[in-house]
Amino acid sequence: MKLKAREVEGIIVLEVKGQMIGGPEAAVLPETIKAEIDKGKKRFVLDLGEVDRMNSTGLGNLIGSLTTIKNAGGELKLANVAEKIQSLLLITKLVTIFESHDTVDKAVRSF
Amino acid sequence: MDKSKSTGESPALGTSTAARSSDDWAQRKILNELSGLLTEVQQELKRVRPRTVEKEKLFSFEKQIDRLSHLLEHIEEVHRSRLEIQLITQIASKLANVLDLEVMLNLILDSLKQVVDYDAAGIFVMNQSGQLVVGEVIRGYEGFDRGQVRQKLGKGLMGWVMETMAPVVVPDVSRDPRYVMARPQTRSEVAVPLFTDGKVIGCLNLESDRPAAFTERDAEHLKTFASHAAVAVQRARMHKEILEKQRIDEELALARRMQLSLLPNRSPQLENFAIAGINVPSEEVGGDYYDYIRLTEKDLGIVVSDVAGKGIPAAFIMASLRASLRIEAGSRYAISTILSRVNDFLWEFIEPERFVTAFYGVLDGRARLLTYANAGHNPPILLRQSGRLEYLTEGGLLLGAFPSALYHEYRVAFKPGDLLVLYTDGLSEAENEAGEQFGPERIIQATKETAPKGHRAVISGLLKAVRTHTGRPTLQDDITLMVIRCL
Numbered sequence: 001m002k003l004k005a006r007e008v009e010g011i012i013v014l015e016v017k018g019q020m021i022g023g024p025e026a027a028v029l030p031e032t033i034k035a036e037i038d039k040g041k042k043r044f045v046l047d048l049g050e051v052d053r054m055n056s057t058g059l060g061n062l063i064g065s066l067t068t069i070k071n072a073g074g075e076l077k078l079a080n081v082a083e084k085i086q087s088l089l090l091i092t093k094l095v096t097i098f099e100s101h102d103t104v105d106k107a108v109r110s111f
Numbered sequence: 112m113d114k115s116k117s118t119g120e121s122p123a124l125g126t127s128t129a130a131r132s133s134d135d136w137a138q139r140k141i142l143n144e145l146s147g148l149l150t151e152v153q154q155e156l157k158r159v160r161p162r163t164v165e166k167e168k169l170f171s172f173e174k175q176i177d178r179l180s181h182l183l184e185h186i187e188e189v190h191r192s193r194l195e196i197q198l199i200t201q202i203a204s205k206l207a208n209v210l211d212l213e214v215m216l217n218l219i220l221d222s223l224k225q226v227v228d229y230d231a232a233g234i235f236v237m238n239q240s241g242q243l244v245v246g247e248v249i250r251g252y253e254g255f256d257r258g259q260v261r262q263k264l265g266k267g268l269m270g271w272v273m274e275t276m277a278p279v280v281v282p283d284v285s286r287d288p289r290y291v292m293a294r295p296q297t298r299s300e301v302a303v304p305l306f307t308d309g310k311v312i313g314c315l316n317l318e319s320d321r322p323a324a325f326t327e328r329d330a331e332h333l334k335t336f337a338s339h340a341a342v343a344v345q346r347a348r349m350h351k352e353i354l355e356k357q358r359i360d361e362e363l364a365l366a367r368r369m370q371l372s373l374l375p376n377r378s379p380q381l382e383n384f385a386i387a388g389i390n391v392p393s394e395e396v397g398g399d400y401y402d403y404i405r406l407t408e409k410d411l412g413i414v415v416s417d418v419a420g421k422g423i424p425a426a427f428i429m430a431s432l433r434a435s436l437r438i439e440a441g442s443r444y445a446i447s448t449i450l451s452r453v454n455d456f457l458w459e460f461i462e463p464e465r466f467v468t469a470f471y472g473v474l475d476g477r478a479r480l481l482t483y484a485n486a487g488h489n490p491p492i493l494l495r496q497s498g499r500l501e502y503l504t505e506g507g508l509l510l511g512a513f514p515s516a517l518y519h520e521y522r523v524a525f526k527p528g529d530l531l532v533l534y535t536d537g538l539s540e541a542e543n544e545a546g547e548q549f550g551p552e553r554i555i556q557a558t559k560e561t562a563p564k565g566h567r568a569v570i571s572g573l574l575k576a577v578r579t580h581t582g583r584p585t586l587q588d589d590i591t592l593m594v595i596r597c598l
Contacts, residue, residue: 010279053546055540056417056419056466056536057419057420057464059419059466060419060420060464060465060466061310061464063463063464063513064462064463064464067463067512067513068463071177091468091487091488091489091490091504092466092468092487092507092508092509092510093486093487093506094487094508094509095510097508097513097528
């Protein structure tokens with residue numbers, strides 16, 4: 001899993017690449033989010049367009065990210081959710097929790 | 112020349128070679144005395160102001176004394192080398208069975224003192240982050256304990272030695288800009304690197320209160336001792352890793368036993384239904400859970416659940432889930448309320464990144480009715496006698512991740528011949544070499560093929576099919592299956 005963070009109009013866009021299946025490198029997501037929150041950032045978009053695989057640990061990372069951001073009084077929106085991940089969100093009913101947009105642009109503009 | 116002057120300590124090493132060591136010690140004492148005597152004569156000679164005639168005589172006398180002195184130095188060096196071989200042989204024999212690193216390194220410093228005398232010594236090893244060298248064993252640093260004498264990498268003489276991977280001899284520390292003071296009495300110092308597999312892992316360092324106490328030759332002796340210290344460090348590390356692995360294996364075995372002891376050991380009896388379940392463990396301990404909860408004579412609670420994650424934490428959450436679900440189920444609340452309460456209970460104590468998916472239902476045997484709520488779990492597949500397929504998806508959010516979640520319950524009426532397959536993602540997400548998941552389609556296919564032979568045949572058929580799909584005898588994740596057939 002690789003993570004790139006950029007800022008668009010004060011919103012932190014986190015672009016995840018590869019597999020969200022846990023492991024030591026998965027720690028970069030919560031660490032980055034925490035660092036941005038410490039800098040005072042509150043609005044986040046998680047771009048999942050390049051995520052080719054996600055298991056329950058990856059789903060846990062997603063939930064953890066949302067919890068961290070919400071606890072800091074912020075918001076997290078998903079963008080570019082691939083079909084496979086969408087079906088995971090459907091099964092677990094997380095679709096009712098995560099706000100999801102087709103593109104990063106739309107997600108950024110929805111704040 | 113009096114650099115190896117004995118401190119008067121008798122040799123501490125090896126009882127079997129005690130006699131030889133005490134001989135060596137006596138020889139060394141004699142050598143030291145001789146050496147002291149020669150030094151005195153040399154100094155005495157320098158004070159003599161001879162008349163011209165005797166000058167030549169005196170000069171040749173001085174030369175003889177010098178030769179004698181060189182000879183003595185040579186004997187001393189031969190003696191030191193012989194002693195070193197003896198000590199190193201003893202150290203090497205102990206390396207094989209002394210696993211306590213502190214004991215081993217202290218032995219090395221004791222032995223070293225007999226070959227190269229020092230006032231302070233330390234064997235330093237790089238810490239895990241690779242930023243610091245920390246004293247594993249030290250002596251002569253007053254007011255410091257081992258572990259307290261440390262240096263940042265790249266700083267001081269030790270830092271220099273570790274960076275350049277070469278020994279350093281400093282005759283006067285006060286004139287060396289690299290020197291960082293650890294003890295004020297120190298006048299000279301020698302340090303050599305510790306290597307394993309061609310990499311520097313630490314440093315052996317000696318300090319003396321006398322100036323120019325160490326020579327390049329001393330550094331050579333140090334290298335031999337340092338190489339054995341490095342082997343001791345590496346062996347201790349490997350031993351620690353083995354112990355750590357053993358500990359983890361034992362913990363996992365415990366978690367596995369705990370998990371298995373909480374699973375049902377027989378199939379339940381319920382009128383108009385035939386029910387069977389199985390949990391097939393993978394190598395790692397997963398958090399799968401299934402259960403039958405007897406509510407009344409005609410009502411049976413059924414649950415299939417999966418805790419995200421593996422190992423002890425998953426087994427612990429699984430045990431808590433079971434306890435809480437069994438208590439709530441016994442309270443006869445509505446299923447939606449039961450799941451809400453279990454959700455809040457789990458949310459209270461599990462970490463934010465963990466969650467549980469669960470399917471909970473109550474089978475009314477007499478009425479052939481299932482009332483259920485699906486909390487984010489893989490939808491059980493209902494294969495009707497007619498061949499029609501239904502998925503039991505409704506209910507609510509997965510458990511334990513968010514507080515105050517709401518659940519809704521649904522009812523399904525069964526007819527004889529209907530078959531319900533409940534499973535965990537260990538089955539649906541089992542991958543073949545191409546990374547393709549077993550998936551619901553293959554579950555349905557295998558179920559349809561085996562259903563006419565009964566509910567147990569469906570279980571064995573599904574397990575066979577998933578193994579054929581993955582091409583491996585072992586599983587990547589636990590598989591839990593429950594098959595319910597309406598009679």
